[in-house]
Amino acid sequence: MRQSTNTPPLFGRIPDVRRIFGLTRSRTYELLTAGHIAAVKDGRALLIDLRSVERYLNDRPKAQLRVGKAGTSPSANPQK
Numbered sequence: 001m002r003q004s005t006n007t008p009p010l011f012g013r014i015p016d017v018r019r020i021f022g023l024t025r026s027r028t029y030e031l032l033t034a035g036h037i038a039a040v041k042d043g044r045a046l047l048i049d050l051r052s053v054e055r056y057l058n059d060r061p062k063a064q065l066r067v068g069k070a071g072t073s074p075s076a077n078p079q080k
Contacts, residue, residue, distance in 0.1 A: 011040070011047040021053055031056065 012020070017028050028048065031037045036056050038049040
């Protein structure tokens with residue numbers, strides 16, 4: 001995927017989705033099948049609408065992380 005300007009690409013392939021957003025190939029196909037993200041076919045190429053992936057991720061609830069005692073994660077101090 002080559003760009004001639006500094007604007008982000010509108011469409012990309014599955015490896016681009018993984019590189020840009022960190023979604024696996026399987027998860028990308030799940031989201032496509034469920035209609036959460038959009039794609040177009042150009043010949044044999046499946047081009048993912050990267051804006052739809054960004055919208056989907058922005059609409060997800062924000063992560064709530066728990067911190068254990070003294071700033072350690074709960075799994076760092078397993079109980080015996």
